[in-house]
């Protein structure tokens with residue numbers, strides 16, 4: 001059974017069809033990529049999976065359950081984690097606090113009578129995550145003062161801290177230098193399996209080496225799906241996308 | 245250790261750092277200690293003036309009386325305490341969750357009216373049940389206060405369900421409009437609330453459990469009563485804000501969308517914060533009517549919401565004790581201008597304009613408020629010191 005499935009999922013913004021009846025299916029442990037030019041509808045597609053937007057029609061199934069109408073915060077608890085194309089962190093909280101608040105979301109919200117100091121396990125878990133994103137030394141710095149690339153990693157860390165089964169990464173390498181981009185690609189590869197990852201990228205080169213399967217989105221609809229070679233060989237893809 | 249560079253422990257900067265360190269760690273305790281002895285201080289001041297007069301030290305008595313004009317009286321301190329509690333409760337929303345409510349007069353007023361109406365209507369010859377009359381003679385304050393907590397919690401929850409899903413300006417406008425409904429209701433149902441004249445004729449207010457009369461008869465007793473309850477509720481708020489829940493509030497203030505996608509039920513958390521803030525504001529409103537033994541309709545008027553915004557921003561919405569500082573400055577300035585300064589310059593009778601002007605200056609030049617600015621300066625100083633220390637350590641480790 002696929003961990004994530006969409007059935008003729010559509011999103012209309014008035015007359016604009018941003019996502020057009022998309023059928024998509026991801027198995028647990030896969031690392032998948034969705035590529036497509038700007039405005040193809042990649043972010044909108046993610047927004048409907050994570051619950052930031054409700055679909056105009058169609059369904060999102062997660063772990064076999066229809067979550068199309070489930071609020072975003074509940075989908076997070078079901079196991080959907082995400083990052084955004086435009087960095088979305090807590091800029092005025094420290095790096096540690098950024099991660100810790102995400103860890104805390106798994107354990108407690110309306111806990112009024114203890115203190116964070118009573119919950120060492122939160123900090124321990126946060127430190128594990130910090131190690132994983134290689135930011136232990138920065139734990140005391142404010143999120144907003146980090147370099148751009150570090151903020152992108154911090155956001156992945158926040159998503160990881162919520163223990164997702166499915167991680168949606170929206171252009172994680174946006175704005176990174178070529179070396180950073182290569183590093184990040186490897187880092188993402190290291191996260192996959194048992195974690196399932198769907199990666200959205202504007203640029204095909206980033207996803208080349210790491211993806212199990214690539215899907216091409218164009219004007220809100222899927223154009224092609226397959227291994228890197230298959231997609232490359234696809235004439236239509238070449239016409240609308242690769243020749244750009 | 246390094247004998248070549250003896251440490252000068254008392255440079256002014258060290259001294260200020262020490263002061264702020266102490267204030268950071270023990271500020272609340274020091275403040276509570278000072279407030280605990282305040283009525284003794286003020287009573288002693290009064291007594292000394294009387295003593296000096298009795299012993300024919302006319303000039304000294306006059307000078308001391310002149311000074312007393314500049315010392316906040318115990319009733320004024322009662323007011324300051326109440327608005328401190330009100331401001332700290334209000335700041336659960338503004339400073340911690342990032343919600344600017346312009347309707348907090350509704351809770352302050354509802355709290356006051358609940359206690360006021362109960363004491364005005366439940367009297368031995370009217371609605372007071374026999375057991376109450378035989379046990380306490382009158383309606384005990386404990387019962388009206390507990391009722392007040394229940395009523396204001398319910399009202400806050402009700403208003404919260406309507407408006408806590410709104411954001412920014414919409415939230416401010418909706419809270420404002422709802423509070424207007426409360427004001428006009430208080431005006432319309434004047435049989436119950438006394439309307440624009442205010443609600444008087446409250447049966448004497450007594451703590452039934454210790455048979456203690458509080459109210460206008462004795463400022464000192466009322467002060468301690470208000471002090472005790474304020475401390476209890478401020479302590480509750482303090483705990484809430486340091487709890488894991490408090491951290492969620494600040495995460496929502498910083499980035500609501502991120503908090504939601506982290507799995508927090510933002511709507512529910514905001515509603516909880518709103519309800520707590522409103523409920524405790526209601527308690528402050530109840531305390532506010534006890535010394536005067538009347539419920540002025542101004543308590544439920546928008547002007548009260550404006551006051552609490554000013555007080556909180558004066559002191560610093562980003563700090564826990566900011567509203568305490570703001571409340572002191574606001575009421576003290578108001579008193580000084582309208583009673584003392586006006587003796588010398590008539591223009592000070594328009595104290596509202598002066599306070600408003602100062603408010604504008606603070607918003608323009610020290611937007612983090614007084615305590616917030618001091619806090620920032622301290623942090624900056626500590627950071628510099630820390631960096632210098634680190635640089636020194638690095639230089640020591642690497643002699644090249």
Ligand SMILES: Nc1ncnc2c1ncn2[C@@H]1O[C@H](COP(=O)(O)OP(=O)(O)O)[C@@H](O)[C@H]1O
Nearest residue numbers: 013016018036037038039040041042043044045
């Ligand atoms: N909230 C919105 N309201 C209106 N139009 C939107 C909104 N979000 C996206 N769009 C439009 O939908 C289309 C797809 O956008 P998006 O999903 O961001 O594409 P991509 O992420 O592939 O660049 C674009 O034409 C964009 O302008």
Ligand SMILES: [Mg+2]
Nearest residue numbers: 042043044085
């Ligand atoms: Mg996009």
